Amino acid sequence: MSEHAVIAVEHLGKVYSGGFEALKDVSLDIRRGEIFALLGPNGAGKTTLISVICGLVNPTSGRVLVDGHDNVSDFRAARERIGLVPQELTNEAFVTVWDTVSFSRGLFGKPKDPAHIERVLRSLSLWEKRRNRLITLSGGMKRRVLIAKALAHEPEILFLDEPTAGVDVELRRDMWEVVRELRNSGVTIILTTHYIEEAEEMADRIGVIRRGELVLVEEKRALMRKLGRKELTLHLHSPLSDVPDTLAHHDLALADDGHALVYRYDASRTDADEDDDTANIAGLLADLEAAGIHFKDLHTRQSSLEEIFVSLVKERQ
Ligand SMILES: Nc1ncnc2c1ncn2[C@@H]1O[C@H](COP(=O)(O)OP(=O)(O)O)[C@@H](O)[C@H]1O
Numbered sequence: 186m187s188e189h190a191v192i193a194v195e196h197l198g199k200v201y202s203g204g205f206e207a208l209k210d211v212s213l214d215i216r217r218g219e220i221f222a223l224l225g226p227n228g229a230g231k232t233t234l235i236s237v238i239c240g241l242v243n244p245t246s247g248r249v250l251v252d253g254h255d256n257v258s259d260f261r262a263a264r265e266r267i268g269l270v271p272q273e274l275t276n277e278a279f280v281t282v283w284d285t286v287s288f289s290r291g292l293f294g295k296p297k298d299p300a301h302i303e304r305v306l307r308s309l310s311l312w313e314k315r316r317n318r319l320i321t322l323s324g325g326m327k328r329r330v331l332i333a334k335a336l337a338h339e340p341e342i343l344f345l346d347e348p349t350a351g352v353d354v355e356l357r358r359d360m361w362e363v364v365r366e367l368r369n370s371g372v373t374i375i376l377t378t379h380y381i382e383e384a385e386e387m388a389d390r391i392g393v394i395r396r397g398e399l400v401l402v403e404e405k406r407a408l409m410r411k412l413g414r415k416e417l418t419l420h421l422h423s424p425l426s427d428v429p430d431t432l433a434h435h436d437l438a439l440a441d442d443g444h445a446l447v448y449r450y451d452a453s454r455t456d457a458d459e460d461d462d463t464a465n466i467a468g469l470l471a472d473l474e475a476a477g478i479h480f481k482d483l484h485t486r487q488s489s490l491e492e493i494f495v496s497l498v499k500e501r502q
């Protein structure tokens with residue numbers, strides 16, 4: 186286990202009783218204080234992995250250490266450090282916000298601490314709703330209550346299993362803000378998502394899981410730098426049938442039935458290299474001029490995590 190790991194996952198395997206292999210030799214260190222996004226399509230094994238880490242599902246092989254505590258042989262010590270916001274909304278209807286959150290704290294054998302419950306409710310904008318029964322709350326408020334319940338026993342690590350699945354865009358942004366504030370208060374966050382945009386927006390690091398295998402773990406920024414490409418698109422006055430030989434040394438492709446030229450260049454550069462990019466683009470424009478190719482306008486874009494993800498998954502198939 187590296188010294189920064191707040192959770193060490195070592196060679197986890199999970200075969201469900203029917204024989205389905207849901208996790209294959211998964212190893213992963215979670216760093217204290219980070220937001221780690223576990224990204225993968227439905228059925229990839231996200232819920233299984235966090236259920237094993239939280240000690241709710243037994244692994245077939247491997248082990249998990251939470252702050253150095255084995256989550257099977259030292260279950261209580263491991264579990265009390267963890268808060269879990271489950272994927273499914275629960276169906277308690279008639280209890281109040283205050284009671285359900287206080288009850289969650291009691292489950293961990295922690296002494297009553299109304300001041301802590303108040304802090305949690307205020308931080309999630311639930312204070313005004315504390316006397317409301319759950320049935321009277323909107324979907325978004327119910328999700329906040331689930332987070333409050335998970336935080337009631339003061340965990341250092343919070344798992345959010347698909348916190349924004351099926352919620353509208355506005356609520357999703359709201360939830361992202363809540364998660365950021367939690368991280369700023371020192372909580373380590375592990376969230377699962379099948380929304381690439383969510384991982385791109387939130388994560389410090391991203392793990393991609395596919396068919397029970399962790400196929401990639403990387404700093405988000407490094408991932409975007411390493412695999413990202415910048416593109417310059419030139420919309421031409423007259424269409425071309427081929428890229429002229431005099432331009433062959435530039436990385437050019439025709440698009441839009443010959444009406445556009447796309448120039449790709451590496452985004453995996455430091456700022457110091459930007460002068461190089463500028464020089465290369467200036468060279469390209471001069472060569473275009475010399476070849477008598479004129480353009481109406483141009484624009485640049487940088488590839489998104491979505492494109493990176495799609496190309497990665499393709500590469501590995
Ligand atoms: N209790 C179970 N018994 C058998 N198979 C299961 C069980 N729970 C999940 N699975 C299967 O394991 C795979 C991974 O499921 P899950 O971890 O829920 O994926 P995700 O959360 O990424 O959508 C799926 O194919 C699912 O059908």
Ligand SMILES: [Mg+2]
Pocket residue numbers: 231232233272346347
């Ligand atoms: Mg799931």
